[in-house]
Amino acid sequence: MKRLLSPRLGYPAAAILVCVTIGLLRLFPALTDATHALVLLVAVFTIARVWESGPGALAAVLATLGLNFFFLPPIHTFTIEDPRNVVGLLVFLGVALVIGRLSATSRLRLRQVEAERRDLITLTQLSQAFLTDTNRESLLAVAAERLRKAFECSSVRVYLADETGRLTLSASSGEEKEIKQELRDLAYRQGTSATFPSEGRGQDVYLPIRLGVQPIGALVAHGVDVSERMVEGCAALLAVALEREKFVRIARTSEEIRARDEIKSTLLATLAHDLKTPVTGARMAVENLDLRTGGSEESREAREAIERLTRLIDDLLNVVRLESGTAKAARERVSANAILEAAVARFGELLIEHTFQVEMPRADWYVDVDPAQVTEALGLGLENAARYSPNGARVRLTAVSRQGGVVLRVEDSGPGIPAPERERALEKFVRLGGTETPGSGLGLYIARTLVELNGGTVSLGASPLGGTSFEISLPVAA
Template structure:
């Protein structure tokens, strides 16, 4: 390593002298425990006597986090006022006035309130570090600026609060706080991350299993990249290359018949040594026929199936390119096959690839796999079609250059005339290929001898120095033409690679944002549909071997094409057009496979009926890999969701059977007893008692009817069968109708109704809102004491209208107030009691939710009971027609 590189690495560390140290607790998402881990580390520092202070910590109401703050000295917050609202921020000046050794600053990406010194909290931290104060801080990976677009594609949420990546890169220590997505979702549901209402919204919007898994991968990649960069920097400071801690196996392949054998051998070696491994192909820009391309592609596909990494590199010299890549990836072993190409060995002075690797690969283990000559089938080099137009170009270029040289021969010396002919060779090499370039070099050699070497107009050479001149001219023309031709081939190869890379990146970007199977298929068709010369079809196969078109062209398959599709699916290999299996059809089939086999079949049919070029096949194969991974990810997410729904269904079924069996049996038993008494005693029962029995039977029948209605309403809510027939209705009418329906139930209570004279109209489904109010009133009356007060009040403001039902019952414990709206939940005491289906308030919540409303719970009357408030949004009031 050069002294300059080492000096730069040392200079990077010098500014940190006298500067505080920054430790970042990095997480994938809120709730993984970053703040808790930071406070835990601070408690350990406090026990060691470190002078520390809490600058700002956001507990978000989490009890375990608040408990960790106990005993930690805290800096009072700075109070700011913005547009009449009091805000609190970290007191930067107060901290700098009496600086501690260590400061805790939560949420590094936070935006400060207007009026603060810095607009961002990370800028405050930079000032604290410059003052020599060590800082512990927390940040989520989605707040990194460089990942903003990727996070948006993953989650569909644009993160507004970001910080530059260099802030994280300059941190002295990064600690990854990891929590599996399943555990994080459990914490979210238990209210340990957000309050329950926010938690439900967060699960629906941001905290999905797929999003959390992708964010977790980003966090791990960020931390791993930082560790890798830090290790390399430390070694550069010592003037050394970072060693390969675990090592890696690189296997170099070429387009020959032994490439697949070499890949299989590399896989076995990697398994024995427990090493990650990569298959590397170095493209030198030379021409490759279709046979070599097929061998190369087969070896790369085999490596992918065996779990290896496939890498394609560009370079003029294979050995040096392999060694440079090995050092970049910190590989410890390079495996190659023995070179049997005589022309290449002659070009490198008899040294094969292995000898050149041994010469330049100091510190690397070089292994060479020798193969028997009898096992190496000769590569059938297909003759390239002769492009006579290119050779005609070589002839015309030579004639034109000769004419120009003759015209300038009187003013130019002989060496300068040769440059004109060399220019013609360059032009031909750039515009065509190596063959025409060499033909132009030969013609220019003859023209130079015939026209300009004395005696002119003959091929005779009199002077010995002219022989050397002609030989050097021929050598330079050949080298120039060869070099220009190779540069043109490399340029074409680079363009092909760029097109392939761009297509892969675009498809990967679209697939990253796809969260389900249909979104994956839409992204695939959007990308593949850019090719106007082919038809694309994505097929799925049912268990009874029937094909279904999932997306793309809806075409009837012939028996031959269906047979090719079946074979491709069963053998997990491409088949059809352009392959060695059933190639006579119009479609080329590629299975998109996961770990358990094919997931989908990609079909490509050229519109002109001809087979696509090999480059297009390779690109389609490359595009198939991320598409298959996205399909597998979507299927896994669907399976997990199905398993979760199945579990919830079983829980609901058990709760329904347990609760409904009691609630339906009780009124039926009472009704049966009354009817049996009437049948058995008949006229012997006094008239007043008979009337009482009949009224009791009627009340129990109405009670049973309400239970059944609740079950039907809940079923309609759960299956989306609830239709909202909205109309304008007066709130007072809803209250009057609901109290009239429950008159027998409310007769034993002191009912108070508070309805203002001027109230806005509601645009709602009146029957549903009335039913919701009936459920709340019945629930309150059920647990109110005899002759207890029950108040129904209506309030309104510019945004919403509220129905409040307050009682003097036993009340609802505060820790159960968020649970009473769950189906089949019955509190041990309070407004719900220990009996009942637990459907009334759940239906109430569902009905109001369908209207964009909600239900809240508060304190009851005179410090007793509970108050349930129905919130409904107000709409723009209709214009009343004026009387004529």
């Protein structure tokens, strides 16, 4: 059937069909000239619809001649008796040509639409196949095969650029064909595509695989039997699918990291709860016992031991949080004076036995930090001052501006720390006073780590009051 409809058969078929129509019409002598003309027009329409323009025009001319020769008097001659019939015949010729042309055009359009529909279906199927695959290896493995089917061609090679920009064969399907490397490199580097007739049928195509304007590789296909637009569309689809796969991979990795962080912080929260709950129970039991019995030296010692244990648990949990990266700084723009005020409100009680001075600066500076974390760090400085200064000794809290930053300072009048020891005092588990001094040796380390998490530094120096000066330096917020 397909061969019968081929354009080469169109002309003889047109001639035969017109002759057959005329023969049939002659079997019915009673028909009028108008009927003859209409039936012949239908024949021209049909021929043009099947074999398009050329055979259609031939049919129109043959039908006109036939109409004149067989049906217009005097019949069996090409002369025309009635001058009105001359006009009629010319009109018939005109109409037959127009009908033939229209019919052929509609047929051509239909064929184009059909081809576009086919391309669209292929592209849709391809995009579905590409986009459901989120694994690079399996995506590439099937991509070449699918492209070869879509292009109805003999071979497809996909080259992708690595980090250094070198093209490597990433996927292939079909016969081994010779690749013109310079055309392939040109497609990738300059984005120029090349199309030329294949040795067999179809076209050989070299074109860039581009994501937007960014080239990411080159596509080579031999014996392509579809439109260039279609090939470009498929290459673009492949690029999008590869890019999507990359993003899915990145998203998956970051999701894994987030989930790991979440597990870590949930574990830490559970650990905190599980450690502190029995301590709370113990403390409560001792206090209830005290209330019932009126208290004793032993219960006082138990309470102090519980307090030390509590502090140690807090310190250790803080260290784990900071070192595991679970502690995050929720930074906001906050005033340095507000930090001083918060530290006094929260830790002022530690210095109830000392002469505690708070010197709020007149000027206020803003810093971009997690206020609670910096307050905590400052509190650890205050606690350190309280611990190492004798009762009644002076401790001063203040803030000054220095070198474009803010320094929150705790000055004490204790024995001080010798200069060579100061750096070491900020390390983990360092207790300068020896093991006799209370504490876990974690406080200043936690303070330093908290401040560093917020983009600042902690240092120890000599205090004008005679003891140590604990300083938190923070950059001023823009």
